[in-house]
Amino acid sequence: xxxxxxxxxxxxxxxxxxxxxxxxxxxxxxxxxxxxxxxxxxxxxxxxxxxxxxxxxxxxxxxxxxxxxxxxxxxxxxxxxxxxxxxxxxxxxxxxxxxxxxxx
Amino acid sequence: xxxxxxxxxxxxxxxxxxxxxxxxxxxxxxxxxxxxxxxxxxxxxxxxxxxxxxxxxxxxxxxxxxxxxxxxxxxxxxxxxxxxxxxxxxxxxxxxxxxxxxxxxxxxxxxxxxxxxxxx
Numbered sequence: 001x002x003x004x005x006x007x008x009x010x011x012x013x014x015x016x017x018x019x020x021x022x023x024x025x026x027x028x029x030x031x032x033x034x035x036x037x038x039x040x041x042x043x044x045x046x047x048x049x050x051x052x053x054x055x056x057x058x059x060x061x062x063x064x065x066x067x068x069x070x071x072x073x074x075x076x077x078x079x080x081x082x083x084x085x086x087x088x089x090x091x092x093x094x095x096x097x098x099x100x101x102x103x104x
Numbered sequence: 105x106x107x108x109x110x111x112x113x114x115x116x117x118x119x120x121x122x123x124x125x126x127x128x129x130x131x132x133x134x135x136x137x138x139x140x141x142x143x144x145x146x147x148x149x150x151x152x153x154x155x156x157x158x159x160x161x162x163x164x165x166x167x168x169x170x171x172x173x174x175x176x177x178x179x180x181x182x183x184x185x186x187x188x189x190x191x192x193x194x195x196x197x198x199x200x201x202x203x204x205x206x207x208x209x210x211x212x213x214x215x216x217x218x219x220x221x222x223x224x
Contacts, residue, residue: 035210044198044214045149050205056212088149092209093164095149 002026004089004096012104015081021074021099023089028069036065036074039086039098048087049074076101106131108199108215116193116222122186126199126215129180133157137202138182139211140173142195150195154202155182189222196220 003026013019023034031052037045047056049065052072062077076083084103089096112124126138139154153163155173163171167186175182186193196219200211 030208032206032208035205035208037211044200044217045211046214047210047212050210051208054206056210090149090210093151095151097148 002029002091002094004091004094006087006089006096006099008099009097010100010102012102013079014104015079017079019076019079019101021087021089021101023067023072023074023096025070025072025091029091031068031072033092034065034067034072035090036063037088037090038083039088040082041085045088106201106213108201108213110197110199110215110218112218112220114219114221116189116220117224118190118222119188122184122189122193122197122220122222124184124197124199124218124220125181126183127179127181128201131201131213133177133180135203137162138173138175139200139202140184141198141200141211143198143217144192144195147195152184152186152197191222194220194222 005024007022034052036049039045048059053065064075086098088098107129109127116122134157137154140152142150153173155161155175157177170187172185196217198217199215201213204212
């Protein structure tokens with residue numbers, strides 16, 4: 001069973017900063033099946049990225065995804081107030097434990 | 105616009121069966137996998153299982169012995185039954201549509217989620 005480990009657990013940042021979130025798989029995986037989600041408190045997750053690097057419809061271009069093999073990243077080029085949330089990576093039927101991006 | 109809506113009891117007694125339904129509106133019901141995912145309070149996301157519109161199912165190995173997912177394509181809805189529940193099954197349960205990911209697995213559409221508490 002593949003395990004996805006996200007790091008760091010929590011990031012404290014200011015609006016306008018650039019942020020890179022990491023998702024590491026316990027073994028090499030197909031990037032076709034790698035997705036990223038954003039979840040705000042009390043809401044369902046929202047798909048941001050699929051296929052490791054394709055933005056979902058309506059997702060701002062400040063969000064980008066990259067990676068292959070075991071290492072994947074989600075980058076937010078410039079944090080907006082609405083970006084402070086939990087972020088999860090997903091491969092096939094497995095989710096990472098999440099990274100919290102909080103306001104510093 | 106595809107919309108999903110979970111319904112069912114918010115409180116279930118230990119050892120009883122949790123039953124939820126997801127109603128789907130907008131878009132096509134056919135040719136997609138329909139999925140249940142849960143999130144325990146303060147925890148991450150756990151995939152429970154899915155059902156193809158034709159009735160083919162897949163379940164999480166850790167829950168397979170207690171889970172049944174069924175579909176009624178004529179009514180654009182699918183259901184989850186989880187037997188012998190314990191406090192560990194307390195969670196927000198989401199229904200979601202799998203697909204539209206260029207051959208991969210992702211979930212573009214989600215229900216709002218329903219909190220199910222297991223307690224006597």
